[in-house]
Amino acid sequence: MTPKYLTLIIAAALSAVSVSATASGYRFGSQSVSSQGTAEANGAEANDASTVFANPAGMARLDGKQIMGGVTAVVPHSTFNDEGSTRFTRTSTGGLTSQDDYVPKAVAAPSLYYTQKLNDQWTAGFGMFVPYGTNLSYDWNWSGRYALTNIKLTSINLNPSIAFKPNEHHSFGLGLNAEFMKASLGQGVDVPGSVAAAQAAGTSGAILRQIVAAGGNPAALASVRDGHASVEGKDWGYGINLGYMYMPTESTRFGIAYRSSIKHELRGGAIWDFSKVTTDAKVNAVLQAASHHVNSAALVELRTPETVSVNGFHQFDDKWAGMFDVTLTKNSRMQNIDIQFLGTESGDEVIRQQWKNTVRVALGANYKMNEKVLLRAGIAHDDAPIESEALRHAALPDADRLQLSFGANWKVTPNSSVDLAYSYLDFKNARGSYTNQCRPGLLTCTGNGETTRGTWATHLQLVGLSYNYKF
Structure with a gap:
């Protein structure tokens, strides 16, 4: 595959992916339509090319060349x-007290897998899938705007893999x-909160003198409005995944799979927009200078959690087959998100997470209706990594969820088939009372000092379609 076409594929995938995370944390919950049909319980089934993601050791079971898109x-x-969000002054933030359109109406995430049997012992494969994703866009005048107005995370993973089968009972897999x-x-x-606090404390005189000296109109402060900050960054990171599969009989398989943590250094920029704070540009310039916020380079360092799955x-x-999967995710890797403003005097902005490790349990079944149609179903429970209401931030109002899935595989020809899947995920109501531990005007840290109190309610549906072909 030429670099030109590979770049186009990555660009198309990223443009399609913008979704509230369907699995615990920011992890996107469906990397395979066939797996989705069993609520991701089929990690040990290894019946199509998507085993590249679930367990690379499963590639050893596949004959010839297989592709799945x-x-x-x-x-x-x-x-x-x-439920009572407040500024750092402990007065109400005002703004809209309800939101019901801050997630996309519908979005789509692609996946692509390929495997090729090299000889009786070795099989190679490649996967491209979406590991993480979220997209929330609140109204800019909602009550929690000082915590967040919007967040978008897109990602793509390229996963070349190899499997080795020393005998009929054991196989091993490695992926990069x-x-x-x-x-x-x-x-x-x-x-507005900063101006009001300065006026209440009798310390606004210096700002007024600066406004007058700059030729601005102090009366503009009577109708001061919010500023806005935006940060973006991007990065490539690298890791491995391992798999082992034990096959005591042709009808029974057990697997264990591991995906490593991946370190990212998201580098980009931060923009502080004070242009609409008042109608007087000179007043706006003075207020921005007093805030100590300037446009700059930005850096966020994070490490994604590793996972271990037993299935x-x-x-x-x-006619009938049953399956299970238990996946442990080390979400404790994601303690805090520190946004660094490089080359400035401003301290970091810290989004506290302090996540806990989580467990996902899934059960599934297949039923072979006839030679052309295989039906699937599954149920799963997934823990949220959030420890408490005080650590539930508007960027990820996550909660424990239950997933119910149905799917089918239709064999179109002896060499091709189509997978369909439908899932419904119901999240527990998620109450939050997150307080930012900084406040405006400080140099040691960056933040609004707000408290966002309220309850998020979420459910979502997934509809999947894939095509499989064997050469």
């Missing part, structure tokens, strides 16, 4: 109701991961 459409619905991640975040800047598959008879 799919897309998953996500249809989310979320609401937020405010090149992961591209791009993120942007915006939030309001509490200029099993058993074919009971020529």
Whole structure:
């Protein structure tokens, strides 16, 4: 594949991916349509090329050359109701107290897998899928705007893999991961609260004198409005994944798979917009200077969590098969998100997370209706990594969720088939009372000092379609 076409594929994938995360944390929950049909319980089934993601050791079971291309459409619905959000002055933030359109109406995420049997012992493969994603866009005048107005995370993972089968009972797999991640975040800047606090404390005289000296009109402060900050960055990171599969009989398989943590240094820029704070540009310039915020380079360092999955598959008879998957995610890798403003006197902006490790449990079944149609179903429970209401930030109002899935595989010809899948995910209501531990005007840190109180309610649907071909 030429670099030109590879770049076009990555660009197309990233442009399609902008979705509230469907699995725990920011992890996107469906990397395979066939897997989605069993609520991702089929890690040990290893029946198509998507085993590149689930367990690379499973490639050893596949004959010839196989390709699988799919897309998953996500249809989310979320609401937020405010329960007393406040500024750093502990007065109300004002603004809209409810939100019901801050997630996309529908978005789609692609996946592509290929495997090729090299000889009786070796099989090679390649995967391209979406590991993480979120896209929230609140109204700029909602009650929690000082915590967040918008966030978008897009990613793509390129995963070349190899499998080795020393005998009929054991196989091993290794994959390399090149992961591209791009993120942007915006939030309001509490200029009205800063002006009001200075006036109440009797310390606004210096700012008034600066406004007059600059030729501005102090009366403009009577109708001061919010500023806005935006940060973006991108990076490539690298990791590995490993797999092992034990096959005591042709009907029974057990697998264990590991995906490593990947370190990212998202580099980009920060923009502070004070142009609409008042109608007087000179007043706006003075207020921005007093805030100590300047446009600059920005850096966010993070490490994605590693995962370990244990799964099993058993074919009971020529009609029925059952399967399970238990996945541990080390979300404790994601403690805090520190946004650094390079080359400035401003301290970091810290989004506290302090996540806990989580466990996802899934059960699934296949039913062979006839020689052309295989039906699938699955149920899963996934923990949220958030420790408490005080650590639930508007960027990820996550909660424990239950997933119910149905799917089918239709064999179109002896060499080709189509997979369909539908999932419904119901999230527990998520109450938050997150307080930013900085406040405007400080140099040691950056933040609005706001408290965002309210409850998020979310459910979403996934519809997947993929095409498989065997050469």
